Amino acid sequence: MPVREEKPVVAVIGGGFSGAAFAFHLLKRHGDAARVVIFEPRETLGAGLAYSAKDPAHRVNVPAGRMSIDPDDPESFLRFTMAHPAAQADPHLLGADGQPYPARSLFGTYARTVLEPFLASGAIEHRRAKVREIARLDDGWLVEDGFGPALRADIVVLAATHPAPDLPRPLKALGDDPRLITDVTREGALDGIGTDERVLIVGNGLTAADVIASLRSRGHRGKLTAISRRGLRSRGHPAVAQDPFGDFASTPSRRASHLLHRIRRSLREAAEQGIGWHAVLDAVRQQGFAIWQALPLPERRRIVRFARPFWDAHRFRIAPQVEKALDDAIADNVLSIRAAALRNVVPSKEGFTVTLTQKGSGVSELIVDRIVVTTGPAHGRVLQSQPFLETLAADGVLTLCGTGLGIACDLTARAIDAKGEIVPSFFIAGPLARGTFGELMGLPQVTEHAVLVADQVGAVLAKQSGESLAGSLNFYKNYR
Known part of the structure; x- marks a missing residue:
């Protein structure tokens, strides 16, 4: 000892x-x-x-x-x-x-x-x-x-x-197929992706934005499809910085629904004054400790379950250079962002046949050469x-x-x-x-x-x- x-x-x-x-x-x-x-x-x-x-x-x-x-x-x-x-x-x-x-x-x-x-x-x-x-x-x-x-x-x-990240269930059956990239933080993880290969990106947050920016900087021209359940993409910073707008801490909400109502109301008030949504979300972030402490555990769980994807998409913003890479990919008809979930994945010599359950439009299929997982921790x-x-x-x-x-x-x-x-x-x-x-x-x-x-x-x-x-x-x- x-x-x-x-x-x-x-x-x-x-x-x-x-x-x-x-x-x-x-x-x-x-x-x-x-x-x-x-x-x-x-x-x-x-x-x-x-x-x-x-x-x-x-x-x-x-x-x-x-x-x-x-x-x-x-x-x-x-x-x-x-x-x-x-x-x-x-x-x-x-x-x-x-x-x-x-x-x-x-x-x-x-x-x-x-x-x-x-x-x-x-x-x-x-x-x-x-x-x-x-x-x-x-x-x-x-x-x-x-x-x-x-x-x-x-x-x-x-x-x-x-x-x-946890692998979505349809991907677990693929085992160690080298065309499935499960850890993009590994050095050289994207090196094997060909310039014209079709890539499905599972997840649509900061990591997905990094993957898209990396591929674009390497001259990748193939079709990129990024999916998440709500189809939310990472947002950028305002063109001109604005002071935080809104008070959510002096009399903090005790219910998740009340907090979300106050945020929506502040967004409307800000818009009426020519102030963007960034300023309201910045106020929520700065007052986050007081807001969170006022919420009972069941209300915190509701926030995590229902509001977290929206919060993450607006709170965790990407650098303007990365935002431009995404915007250019969309404008070039290379990147498609869909609100969808994996239903089935079938591997073949040609790639993967992927079945998606797409929000508002039922089931769809696409064929891709690679699948990259960016679903987050x-x-x-x-x-x-x-x-x-x-x-x-x-x-x-x-x-x-x-x-x-x-x-x-x-x-x-x-x-x-x-x-x-x-x-x-x-x-x-x-x-x-x-x-x-x-x-x-x-x-x-x-x-x-x-x-x-x-x-x-x-x-x-x-x-x-x-x-x-x-x-x-x-x-x-x-x-x-």
């Missing part, structure tokens, strides 16, 4: 942006109160799945000036971007709105650069390994990765990535996505949140176990805490949440050392 170290140990599971931002703020705000060990199999920290993409067609979804790891320095990424040679050599850096939207990989480089001083000083230790098991001890946790020695940790911060299966999570769930340490969006935790980000009790030294960081905090997918919100978790962990460490620390949750509420 590993011996206890003199300095408390904080184990961070996942070294993407959520884990990196937490470690940065813990060390920035609370000094060297603990030894920080980040378990991340990738070569570098900070990029994770989202910002490891090497395809230059994959761009950040908001202007560089609205992305930062540090709320105290909101323009740090903008400065980094404008000074970086890769951005200076990018002929498509500026969007139609005149703002810089660099390649997504550049933000990963930025996050890595921010952490480099902490790695160099030894304040952060990067273990390039996947966690295999986390076992509960009387006074902490034992973290094993199967390579190095087991780590005895006082605090665990779970900042793992989203679970992989299977949030409800997060506790089955990695062996150590399965074990923690079986032991009752972790549970799925009531909304099905992530892992159950309280408003201090501490995990809630199967008995409904708080696990004092196990924290949930990043989008896996979305079910509790509500709006926790955009980078600014993930950064704010990292500050909250860092302060909560800092409070535990201060208490252990006999010091006092207060105000972390108030910071989170006030910052929002």
Whole structure:
């Protein structure tokens, strides 16, 4: 059994942006109160799945000036971007709105650069390994990765990535057919698609937009068909930025139907004043924490079940460069977006015969050469996505949140176990805490949440050392 170290140990599971931002703020705000060990199999920290993409067609979804790891320095990424040679050599850096939207990989480089001083000083230790098991001890946790020695940790911060998409049932029978691309995040996933091949894209969100932009940038000319149940495509940014419009937080709704009525009313009022829908949705996003806290669990579930696809399509906007790629593909009669669901898929030497149940027009068929799955994470299966999570769930340490969006935790980000009790030294960081905090997918919100978790962990460490620390949750509420 590993011996206890003199300095408390904080184990961070996942070294993407959520884990990196937490470690940065813990060390920035609370000094060297603990030894920080980040378990991340990738070569570098900070990029994770989202910002490891090497395809230059994959761009950040908001202007560089609205992305930062540090709320105290909101323009740090903008400065980094404008000074970086890769951005200076990018002929498509500026969007139609005149703002810089660099390649997504550049933000990963930025996050890595921010952490480099902490790695160099030894304040952060990067273990390039996947966690295999986390076992509960009387006074902490034992973290094993199967390579190095087991780590005895006082605090665990779970900042793992989203679970992989669930395959629609008609696709599961296709097995490992190489013409079915189930993981577009894998390097070279789209390389085998021929220039004139017909491609069916299952899903119509941000990932689908990235796939279309990538194919178009490579000169793909074949027919593209993107399907989703409601046929909603990703939206872009307004031509001219507008201030958020609408008040949904001072007297927040207690029912989902009432909230949606208020949003629709605000959309009408905004339109009457010449203000676009973006401003109303921005107000909902900014007030998301207060809105979500006011809704009882059954009403949250209604939002997730019925309104989430509409929210995602309008909330998570694409860069102008990506929007143009979609618009051009539609104008060229290359891209067709349909409100449809898979009914049956039959493989053959020529490709796939796909039967669709199409909204409002019954059943239709099409023949395609490739199928690409972009349906998004299977949030409800997060506790089955990695062996150590399965074990923690079986032991009752972790549970799925009531909304099905992530892992159950309280408003201090501490995990809630199967008995409904708080696990004092196990924290949930990043989008896996979305079910509790509500709006926790955009980078600014993930950064704010990292500050909250860092302060909560800092409070535990201060208490252990006999010091006092207060105000972390108030910071989170006030910052929002």
